[in-house]
Amino acid sequence: MNFLIVDDDETFSSVLKRAIKRRGFEVTVASSAEQALTLLETFKPDLATLDLKMDGASGITLIPRLLEVNPDIRILILTGYASISTAVEAIKLGATDYLAKPADADQILEKLKYSEPNPDIEIADKPMSVGRLEWEHIQKVLNEHEGNISATARALGMHRRTLQRKLQKRPVKEDH
Template sequence: MAEQQKFLIIDDDATFTRVLARAITKRNFNVKVARSAEEALEVIKNWLPDFVSLDLKMEGASGLTVIQPLKLAHPMVRIVVLTGYASITTAVEAIKLGATQYLPKPVNADEILHALEQSDADEEVDISNQPMSVNRLEWEHIQKVLSENNGNVSATARALDMHRRTLQRKLAKHPVRQ
């Protein structure tokens, strides 16, 4: 009998992880859950997953910090980054670091597994006929500058010539739609 494939869920949302873990287990995977990037790094010391769903924004370190250690420990691991705070900058960084896919939340188990199984780029992806809204452009620019400042809100606020509290309020909001 073949060994079950291992699936690691890294997310700090208890309800989401409970539902996702149950759904992935029903699909015959051996599932473990880590509630932070730091906990995930401890898990992979003794248990190497074949597949990973990774939340981008968690308490403590960003989910991006887990991608390279996962790839070093198991180069063939397939990683899908999930986030409710999707931006072009974080998507590009996740893929550059070695993630397989990047999906905005909400998402279900079937969508996650489909993304992890997909190995080729989709040339037929929908391209919008409308440019991004001014609010979305602002969100993307803030995310780019935040990434350039390694997530440091104070340095980002200075670079944007914006009050730190104003920036924090903007970051606390969900991103605007395209």
């Protein structure tokens, strides 16, 4: 089986490539969405992990092209910037699943192999924190404005620089 890794973190890509190869896959790595598009001219992946936030285009933009190349491909969005709105968009576009970094090869392969819907999924005991709700709302509005920071800031009623500072921060972690 062919496995495509699209991630601009060279260290992560290298470690993941070795781990996936050890499990018997043929692995190809692209450090950008643009490089991945070029690879898809000659490489037909069966499985793929796509980083959401990279220099240049987002990994999510590759989903339609990957499905053209192989309609049966299983795609995992892997990101350190997880939010509900990006997860929903990725699934709507055809991604198989979505996983927040850090993740190891076993977790990634588990998500790609066994992605049947789970009606018994654990539901959180408490609601999201105010910080996490703010992060999710900002991501939703940013997505609605196609990544335009100025339009998003106007829609949120905040200064553009304030929004940029908030976007530079990592998402607020939830206590489980």
